Amino acid sequence: MESGINNLNHQLIPLSDVRPGTDVVIRAFRGGRGMRQRLLDLGVVPGERIRVIRGGRGMPHVLMVKTSKIMLGHGIVRHILVSPPAAGDPENGPE
Helix, strand or coil, X not given: CCCCCEECCEECEEHHHCCCCCEEEEEEECCCXXXXXXXXXXXXXXXXXXXXXXXXXXXXXXXXXXCEEEEECHHHHCCEEEECXXXXXXXXXXX
């Protein structure tokens, strides 16, 4: 499901819709200041390339962010907007 939001020529989708094993780049957050600050504190920042390790609709998501695995609930990941990596994105994604 695509949100229809266009940012830097990327079609943004909620992280909750991304299949496990997929690398994506965080583009934006929808939500309040508290949620945004929590994500920033965990290293989930716009421009960061991450990999979805586990997750699905209604399930917690396990993400590889840099060298750390973090778990976020479905209620939070649906507010994180992502896109596939593009040519100009950093290559230093999760290994």
